[in-house]
Amino acid sequence: MxxxxxxxxxxxxxxxxxTRPTLAMREYMCQAEVGDEQLGEDPTVNRLQDMVAELLGKEAALYLPSGTMCNQIAFCVHCQPGDEVIMDKTAHPLHYEGGGPTPLKGILIRTVDGERGVYSARQVEEALRERSRYNPRSRAISIEQTSNMGGGKCWPLETIREVCEVAHAHGMATHMDGARLLNAVVATGISAKAYAASLDSLWLDLSKGLGAPVGGVLAGSKAFIEEAWRYKQLLGGAMRQAGIIAAAGIYALEHHVExxxxxxxxxxxxxxxxxxxxxxxxxxxxxxxxxxxxxxxxxxxxxxxxxxxxxxxxxxxxxxxxxxxxxxxxxxxxxxxxxxxxxxxxxxxxxxxxxxxxxxxxxxxxxx
Missing domain, CATH: 3.90.1150.10 (Aspartate Aminotransferase, domain 1)
Structure with a gap:
């Protein structure tokens, strides 16, 4: 047309x-102290990662160029080729990430039909593959907070705990696509740390409502983040003097959440x-x-x-x-x-x- x-x-x-960075955010970025991020020498990137790890109650965090990369790296760390990740049929990694898990590592996606993007522990149980050399291995679950295609619906805390309990009982990893996690935090009054407690990995997006121009931060255990760094390197994600853009994330977390x-x-x-x-x-x-x-x-x-x-x-x-x-x-x-x-x-x-x-x-x- x-x-x-x-x-x-x-x-x-x-x-x-x-969303565009505010003038105050831009000024803060201009003053950022920087170093080689790949060598762990950028103090602003390090501070941002520490802030997010503390916010989410995790041991470590990793600054990445995008939320999509956060999801894909998490799946790569948790899964081996032929493994399956369970998620809602409306989930972002299924529809808007280029089919990434399959070409990147041969990971499959198994969907469940939740209510506005939120599924139940029972649906996880029903989706689990029987242990067999013929079947893909059910290896991880992924939840999206808030649910985009679900109209910004917040996952209830108790539902998160229930689905994670089932997943862990079956030896599966639990991951949260936290693109709008802080929207859920503000809407419900439940802390990010409480939402994250049952999860093995999750991330925050800095470039949506928080107003930063780029980036997401993936969090988990120290061992998880060490392996995540390997995939960040593999995918070309080292960013050198990234403190200039990481500073926007710090400013956003300090000024744009409430x-x-x-x-x-x-x-x-x-x-x-x-x-x-x-x-x-x-x-x-x-x-x-x-x-x-x-x-x-x-x-x-x-x-x-x-x-x-x-x-x-x-x-x-x-x-x-x-x-x-x-x-x-x-x-x-x-x-x-x-x-x-x-x-x-x-x-x-x-x-x-x-x-x-x-x-x-x-x-x-x-x-x-």
């Missing part, structure tokens, strides 16, 4: 991954406003953190039509996931932005395409 590109994005709800509550409030406000727009289907009570999903099929538009009209008529950018419209609030989104997004949705639903600018209308006519 050939669409005009001269309409600026005024409200960006595409994802919290587009403010995640603002994102949650804005997400609830958005959900409540959208629920009042005719034809939009949404359950505001499902919004626990900063992710909002809604259905627009009853408006007579497709999901993509709604997204395109929001972007090119009103400068409001949403994303599409699993056939629905997704909005994620973050550091760069204000209450006023939310009100503007709600009004844009209402106008789109109530106004025919003929009100669009001439060049926009021509593009839509060509596409639809």
């Amino acid at each position: 050939d669409v005009p590109t001269d309409i600026p994005i005024r409200v960006d709800l595409y994802s919290d991954t587009i 403010r995640l509550a603002e994102d949650h409030e804005n997400a609830k406000l958005l959900a409540q406003g959208l629920a009042e727009v005719p034809g939009i289907r949404i359950r505001p009570q499902d919004v626990e953190t900063n992710i909002v999903f809604f259905d627009v099929t009853e408006t007579g538009m497709t999901t993509q039509q709604f997204i395109d009209r929001a972007r090119y008529e009103h400068g409001v950018r949403f994303s599409k996931m699993n056939g629905r419209v997704r909005a994620i609030t973050h550091l760069d989104v204000t209450r006023q932005d939310i009100e503007q997004a709600i009004q844009a949705a209402r106008t789109i639903v109530e106004t025919p395409h003929t009100t669009m600018r001439k060049q926009d209308r021509a593009a839509f006519q060509q596409a639809y």
Whole structure:
């Protein structure tokens, strides 16, 4: 579809991954003390790793370029070729990490059908492979906190403990994709250390709601992190004077965690406003953190039509996931932005395409 590109994005709800570092964070990064990270000589990287290890109650931590690398390295450490990792059918490593476990180490994924990304101990028991030379070996479980495709749903602490208990009873490793773990911490009041207690490995993402420009930190036992370093090296992840970017993570952990509550409030406000727009289907009570999903099929538009009209008529950018419209609030989104997004949705639903600018209308006519 050939669409005009001269309409600026005024409200960006595409994802919290587009959050920009604040001026104060940038200034802090400029002052960071640095050294060779690969040799363990970057004091800022070392401090960040120690902070995360303490936060999560683990022996050690490792700074990595991305959350995807955190997941993939964890699976590589826990599993051997032919082993299987159990996770929900909506999990990020299954859908959005390039099928990494299989080409990287011959690791298989076995899915369970949880409720909005959260599965039960009983489902783990049912998914376990019988010990046999013919079967893949059930070697690890992975949980995603919060569940992205589950609309930001928080895994209950007791459920985490139960699934980990079953996994450990069968000699399996337990891992958490903690991309939005601190959103769950802020939303529930449960500490990150409590969430992490039953897990053998987990990581924090610094580049989503926390506002850092890059990176995640993987944590676990000293032996786990030593082996993780081997895979970091294998994957080309040594970063030299990485303190400049690690400093952003330190600043984020010191200044941007409690403010995640603002994102949650804005997400609830958005959900409540959208629920009042005719034809939009949404359950505001499902919004626990900063992710909002809604259905627009009853408006007579497709999901993509709604997204395109929001972007090119009103400068409001949403994303599409699993056939629905997704909005994620973050550091760069204000209450006023939310009100503007709600009004844009209402106008789109109530106004025919003929009100669009001439060049926009021509593009839509060509596409639809």
